């Protein structure tokens with residue numbers, strides 16, 4: 494992971510642009526680290542070379558965390574310089590020219606980080622994880638931007654001659670980097686975490702929209718059913734409402750209001766049950782009689 498380099502005055506100038514108090518070379522421990530590269534990692538993802546160049550700018554000044562420090566002390570290092578380095582003789586697994594995003598970082602020497610510095614210079618802490626967000630995730634098989642469109646291709650699988658992997662493009666932010674136990678990127682000895690909350694969010698949003706649409710349809714069906722019941726019950730209520738009046742009255746009512754009206758009408762019908770029954774009887778006995786002049790008598 495680390496390559497030693499000379500702490501020149503130029504290096505100190507860069508470091509001091511981030512320091513609150515001016516630091517001297519003896520105060521700092523510097524090391525270099527490969528943050529990520531453009532090779533396909535074991536998650537079936539890779540950064541584009543252009544993305545590495547963007548990330549190089551974004552990672553300057555970002556803090557690295559040694560989060561598995563057994564003492565639980567949060568010790569940090571800061572990146573003061575980055576570069577994208579080509580290795581002309583090296584190619585990615587899909588035959589692209591290889592590039593790595595390299596960073597130079599410093600730690601202010603304290604009594605509490607002496608052990609950590611020994612570990613870093615001894616090469617014990619080798620793996621680095623980076624956190625960033627990307628605006629574009631392109632499928633190698635169909636070219637779909639997975640932040641916008643889902644595609645059916647599965648990373649790591651072959652489709653004919655084509656291996657499916659995702660190219661991470663257009664980084665929008667870099668958050669932090671940390672030393673972790675297991676590397677995802679095969680060759681660089683680093684892992685990366687990119688923020689895919691945006692993709693998850695859009696997936697979640699469309700799922701929720703679907704659910705909401707379904708729930709709305711069910712609610713409409715239920716409301717229409719209750720409107721029908723209200724209309725049916727209204728025939729037994731006083732004052733008598735015309736169909737048109739009931740439709741008008743209930744068209745903008747929500748479910749709760751509709752249920753309330755139905756309860757009121759049901760209650761009325763219950764109260765008028767005896768009357769309604771006798772009324773029905775009298776209605777039956779009052780079947781119109783057609784006289785010879787074609788006049789109906791009730």
Ligand SMILES: [Zn+2]
Pocket residue numbers: 632633634635636637644645646
């Ligand atoms: Zn695809």
